[in-house]
Amino acid sequence: MSKRFLIVLALALCPLAAFAHIGSPNVFYQGYAGPYPVRVTVRPPPVIPGRAEISVRVESPAVRKVAALPVVWNAGRKGAPPHDEARLVRGETNLYSAELWLMVPAAHSVYVDVAGDLGTGTAIVPVNAIATRRLGMDPILGAVLALLGAFLFFLLLTIVQAAVGESVLPPGATPVINERRHAALITALTAVLLLVLIWGGRKWWEAEDANFRNNRLYHPAFMKAEARAEGGQRILRLTRQDMRNAYPIVPDHGKVMHLFLVREPGLDAFAHLHPVKLSKEVFEVPLPQLPAGKYRAYADVTYESGYADTLTAEVELPDPTTNTNAVEGRLAPDPDDSWQVGPAFKAGTVAAGGEETTALTHGYTMTWRGSLRSRTKSDLRFVVRDAAGEPARLEPYMGMLAHAAVRRVDGAVFAHIHPAGTISMASQQLFALRAEGKAPVNISQQADEPVCKLPSVAESEAVWLKRSAGAAENDVSFPYEFPQPGLYRIWVQVRINGQVLTGAFDALITAS
């Protein structure tokens, strides 16, 4: 075994890449399986094929059985194996867990089937199955295997030498010089043959490894972002060349793209915008009154396969234009665009835990409920009050009670989440339609526009806004666990009296 072969085997782990959110691979979902309220967590494996861990909490005493089944987006449930029954977790009354094999790197829908006294119900949870890292070999194991390999190599040569040199002689005879030479020659030829075989093995492995890195390992999708001044507006143009060969994008809660802009390094300016699609690979959006500076852009998209992705870019924004007069041909901003400029992140001022209240505009306040400890292990909960301290009346914002963006200060984590969790609502709707045979699976990567038509926000709102029993109307919660400890800023957006209000919270999340 050559040294380089070993190095390839023993390469250190690549940094954990991300998909549909950055650095936040676990899936959290809160919703309903028929009549049963469920909270589902899926921890996908880092390599495919691999086993995903799924846990399901059912808030109902009527439950008798919970089962789960992963189905590839274009396969359908009919051809799938029977579902795996989830086991009740020891010491728990309503928490079930199971392990699911994800065999191909593609978008999956995980069917969570719940049966009990109220009948049966199914929740569909979208999960991206994708290899996010290359497993390395333990150096000690590598060294042991190399030694064993070398031992076998020389053992085989000894056997060959004995076989051609001594085994052909009558018992007791010693080989003469000619026979010795012959044996040495055959042994040398065998050594060459073995080395060629090892070299071939290394070539094969390198090809396998390159194929994995190029075709199977997830790479974060980068796009190009450029800002320009035009007609009294600043316009941001996003381009992604390789989008041409991707499945068409479907709108997720009403928009083809949810673009988040965060000013670095202070995280003091934040925007949630909705660019329009000019062609399959070009998107544009007029910028609101954000200050100039360096921004990180995160664009959430869902492809027609049900695969959800976050495209990232860095962009330098020029000073806001002062000319606000209407000019012919201006790009109209999306009515659901929102932004906020606030204080910069200062590590020294981060609260050590406990309740924290932040001021919103128009006298409203938002309070982050729960202690620091519970923040790492349970839902993120926020309560909104008006200037008099009374519960605020929240209106749906793009069909949902609230939207949140979570970012680790250094950029290692970014997630756009909702009260339903981390999933793309569009993926879930696509899978639900396909389960009913109402959306085609024979879609084309060459198409510009999707053939699947998703229900509108107005049609979906009732399901998305369904609250858990007993939740106060000014109380919003997001099922989420911080994937890594560290310093975070979280922006929470709600709509009151037709206006989007954004509250920003800073937190130190410690390892639990």
Ligand SMILES: [Cu+2]
């Ligand atoms: Cu959102």
